[in-house]
Amino acid sequence: xxxxxxxxxxxxxxxxxxxxxxxxxxxxxxxxxxxxxxxxxxxxxxxxxxxxxxxxxxxxxxxxxxxxxxxxxxxxxxxxxxxxxxxxxxx
Numbered sequence: 001x002x003x004x005x006x007x008x009x010x011x012x013x014x015x016x017x018x019x020x021x022x023x024x025x026x027x028x029x030x031x032x033x034x035x036x037x038x039x040x041x042x043x044x045x046x047x048x049x050x051x052x053x054x055x056x057x058x059x060x061x062x063x064x065x066x067x068x069x070x071x072x073x074x075x076x077x078x079x080x081x082x083x084x085x086x087x088x089x090x091x
Contacts, residue, residue, distance in 0.1 A: 001026055004036045004045070012036075012044045022050035033062045033078075037069065042077040052078045 001024060003011035016022060022045045024032045033050040036042040042062075046052060052063035060068075066078040 001032050001035070004032050004039065004041070007039055007041055009041060009044055012041075016044060016048040022046075022048040023054065030056060031062060034065060037062055037066045037074055037078060040069075040071060040074050042066070042074060046077060046080050052080070 003015055022033070026032055026035055031050065031054055033042060033045050033052065033054075034056070036045050036050075042050075042052075050062070052066070053061050055061060056065075063075075063078045066074045069075075
């Protein structure tokens with residue numbers, strides 16, 4: 001969490017390679033991916049398997065927050081390397 005908060009992508013990647021959970025929750029109960037999205041630095045967590053579609057207590061998702069933030073680069077990062085392989089909407 002601290003490495004994401006500092007925007008230290010090298011440290012985030014090192015910690016993920018050492019086995020850190022990309023879906024770790026912050027002290028407020030949100031996935032650390034939300035903090036990374038807010039900091040415009042979600043690549044490493046998504047590449048490591050963080051779930052951008054994880055339901056949040058307020059009914060949103062990390063991906064939805066990326067879209068709401070308005071940055072195409074952050075949305076692209078949250079979608080992952082091959083967005084065409086993402087599951088479609090239910091139903």
